Structure formats: C-alpha cells, structure tokens
Amino acid sequence: MNRDVKLIPTKSVLGVMGSGQLGRMFAQKAKERGYTVKCFSPESNSPAFKAGVIETVADYDDYSTLKNFLQSIDALTFEFENIPASALNTIEEVSKETGLRVSPSVNSIRISQNRFKEKEYFNQIGLKTAAYIYLKDLEDLHANKSKTQFPCILKTNQFGYDGKGQGKFQNFSELESFLKTQKTIDHLIEEIINFSCEISVVACRFDSGKILFYPPSENTHKNHILDVSIHPARVSEHIKEKAIEATKKLLVALDYVGVLALEFFVSNDNVICNEFAPRPHNSGHFSMDACYISQFELQLLTLCNLEISLEKLETIPCIMKNIIGFDFSEKESSYVNFLSSDEYRLHLYQKDQPKIGRKMGHWNYLGNKAFFEAFPE
Numbered sequence: 001m002n003r004d005v006k007l008i009p010t011k012s013v014l015g016v017m018g019s020g021q022l023g024r025m026f027a028q029k030a031k032e033r034g035y036t037v038k039c040f041s042p043e044s045n046s047p048a049f050k051a052g053v054i055e056t057v058a059d060y061d062d063y064s065t066l067k068n069f070l071q072s073i074d075a076l077t078f079e080f081e082n083i084p085a086s087a088l089n090t091i092e093e094v095s096k097e098t099g100l101r102v103s104p105s106v107n108s109i110r111i112s113q114n115r116f117k118e119k120e121y122f123n124q125i126g127l128k129t130a131a132y133i134y135l136k137d138l139e140d141l142h143a144n145k146s147k148t149q150f151p152c153i154l155k156t157n158q159f160g161y162d163g164k165g166q167g168k169f170q171n172f173s174e175l176e177s178f179l180k181t182q183k184t185i186d187h188l189i190e191e192i193i194n195f196s197c198e199i200s201v202v203a204c205r206f207d208s209g210k211i212l213f214y215p216p217s218e219n220t221h222k223n224h225i226l227d228v229s230i231h232p233a234r235v236s237e238h239i240k241e242k243a244i245e246a247t248k249k250l251l252v253a254l255d256y257v258g259v260l261a262l263e264f265f266v267s268n269d270n271v272i273c274n275e276f277a278p279r280p281h282n283s284g285h286f287s288m289d290a291c292y293i294s295q296f297e298l299q300l301l302t303l304c305n306l307e308i309s310l311e312k313l314e315t316i317p318c319i320m321k322n323i324i325g326f327d328f329s330e331k332e333s334s335y336v337n338f339l340s341s342d343e344y345r346l347h348l349y350q351k352d353q354p355k356i357g358r359k360m361g362h363w364n365y366l367g368n369k370a371f372f373e374a375f376p377e
Contacts, residue, residue: 007304007306008074008101009304011034011036012035012075013036013072013073014030014074014075014076014077014300014303015038015039015040015069015072015073015077016037016039016040016048016076016077016078017039017040017041017076017079017080017091018078018079018080019041019043019046019047019049019055019079020041020043020047020048020079020349021047021349021359022079022080022280022296023039023046023047023053023079024048024349025280025347026079026280026299026300028051029299031052035300037053037054038054038055038069038073039053039055039056039079040056040058040069041056041060042057042059042060043057044057045352047349047350047351050350051350056069060083061084063086063090066091070091070094070095070098070100071094071098074100074101075101075103075303075304076102076103077102077103077104077258078104078278078279079279079280081112081277081278081279085110088109088110092106101303101305103257103258103302103303104258104260104278105255105256105257107254108256108260108278111254112276113158113159115155115157115158115188115275116157118275118276119132122273125250125253126249127246127273128270128272129272129273129274130190130191130193130272130274131190131191132188132190132191133147133148133188133189134157134187134188135185135186136185137185138176138185140185141175141176141179144189148172148189149191150172151168151169152168152169152175152189152190152191153168153169153189153190153191153192154166154167154168154178154179155188155190156186156187156188157186158186168192175189193265195266195267197218197234197235198218198219198220198263198264198265198274199233199235199239199263199264199266199271200216200219200262200263200264200281200284201213201214201215201217201244201246201247201261201264202217202261202281202283202284202287202295203244203248203251203260204258204260204295204298204302205256205257205258205302206257206301206302206305206307207257207302207305207307211248212298212308212310212311212312212313213244213247213313214287214291214295214315215240215244216235216240216243216264217229217230217231217232217283217284218231218233218234218235219283223357225357226282226322227322227324228375229282229285229286229319229320230319230320231286231290231315231317231318231319232315235266238269239266239269242270243262246262246264246271246273247262250262250276256278258279258302258303259279259299259302260276260277261276261277261279261283263275263276279299280298282320282322282359283320285320285347285362286315286320289318289345289364290315290317290366291313291315291316292310293308318364319365319371319374319375320362320364320365321362321363322359322361323335323348323359323360323361323362323363324358324360325356327354327360328354328360334376341367343365343366343367343374344364344366344367345363345364346363347361347362347363349361363375
C-alpha cells in the first residue's frame, strides 16, 4: 500500500503504553539509536524506568494526563494490549487531531484484547481456530448446552494472558455452578484441542507492505505461563510454512504495521490459531541473541518507518528459558555458574519483588546441549 508517512528521525521522542520488560527492551534498542523514550502506566519505578525511560505514572483512564503524554511524543507503540477502551479512544482522538503516528493500530489492539472478536476475525479471514461459544449470560449457556463438549475450557472474554481468567470444566453442572458465582458473564467456552505441540511465529510488517518473519518457535508452558521456547520449532517444513502463511494473512488483513506474534496449536497436519499479540512476544526473546536484528529492533524500525533492506531474518538455534517468580533467588548460585560460558545470555528485568507467576528474566542458550543439559534443575 502506498502511504505518505514520514520517517521518525533520531532524537525524536517515542512513547510506549506500558512500562514492563517489553517496554524496557524496546527502549534499550531505541536509546542505542538516539531516541528518547517515554512510557505511560500506573506503575512507578518500573523495569522501563530503570532502563532510562521517562515515566508518566497515571491510571490508563486518566484522560487529561494521557492526552498530555500523547501530545509530548512523536510516535506511540505498545508493550501490552490490555488497555481500557477509554484510553484507546483517547489515543484515537489525539492521533486524528495531531497526526500522531500509532503503531500498531488501535483497531489491532481492540481485536487482540477481546477473545471473541479475535476468534471471529480469524475465522472471517480464513484462519482455523478451536470451536467456541460466546456467553453473555446464563441464558446463552443453556441455549448452547447441546453444542458444548466436555471437558472444555472457559475463558474470560477480555484482558486474558498467561492463563489468567481461564479454567477447565468436566461437565455442565460444574460449569453452570461456576458461572452462577460471577458478577458478570462475558466468557468464551472453547473446545480442547488434542495437539502435539504449540508453536508461534513472530513477524513484522512495514508501511510499504514488506513483511519479515522469524521461523516458528516451539513453546512449552508451566502453569499456563511460557516456560521454554525452542528455536527453531521441531516440526516439519510443511507445518512451518502453514504457520508462516497464516501469520502473513493476518498481517495483511489487519493492514498491520509493527511486530506481531501469532500462536498455534499443531494438531495432525493442521495449525490452529490460538491468539495473537500485537507487540513483541515472550517466545521471540531468542532473537535478542540468536539473530542479526531482534524483535525489539523491528518494533523500533516499523514504528519509525525505517524500512531495512533485509529480505530474510537469519537465525541460529537457541533455547529460551523464562525465570519465573522465585526461581532466580532460589537458584541464583547455579545461574551464576552459567555466566562463565559464552553459550548463555542472561537477561534480567530489574523487577523489585519476585512473585508467583511473575516473569523476572530469561536465559538464552546458544550452544549444542540438549535442553535438560543446558538448564539443569
């Protein structure tokens, strides 16, 4: 698509919605190229702040403060998608008034943060998903009783990530009893897929329509949180091609500009779309050490309309291991031993307090050992 979009030159001020580790890692790359970075979030002394980002600390629905923030920057991106509708409306308003560059689009954020809209969109553009039923009240539950297969997964419709807001139910009575305890019902019943593995593709698209992608990664989860990502995925070339083509289709359909990750279940000869993230993704952290250009550099380049000449993103094999909760403090002595090897790269996020389920950092392993040798318990 032809667009009249100006470059965002060095020394400009870039804004990020959110101030966690993804904002931090984006800012580190932006600052290397001479940009100033500001972030907007309710959190103070955040991982992004500790990387030299200028914080605006306010609730996302604080209209006046958010508008002032948006008027102080030259371009805006996102480090997460769970942003209230009021804030998205403000971003849209200011962008129309001032021409503020926003990448990715507010429309992409709206779709990604709503599971029903997301699955409807996937199906609309011809991407396969698990079967699902949207529930807005108990009447919907009873009306769809005959269509519901058990066991099933119940997910909250809005603002879910890392397994938050979802549970497994064995029968109708159990599901009904749970929903009766909810103040509001805005949920999806989702079919459980019998899959062999989970994979994801991290890709980007520029204003010109040029698409770059990393080969798929293979992901394993612990307590619904990504634990290990193996790059490249140990799946057939046919499956890899299907996943890449599905990701390209999504990027084009959304007229997307920025970095995006699309997650899949691999079932027999099919790739079944689970969800997409309109931003860099945990499973793309291998790119920080295993690639010439990382997913955070791609986020910067697409935001600033700095298209690169590369036609393909070359990678080397890598295993990414998340450090979750209290893992680092409990295993610190063994982690320190890894630092003597140039095959390991440690990335810590400078979060003050470990909590159960909180991502504190990650390792990238670039050697030839098997996983259990690379990261012994």
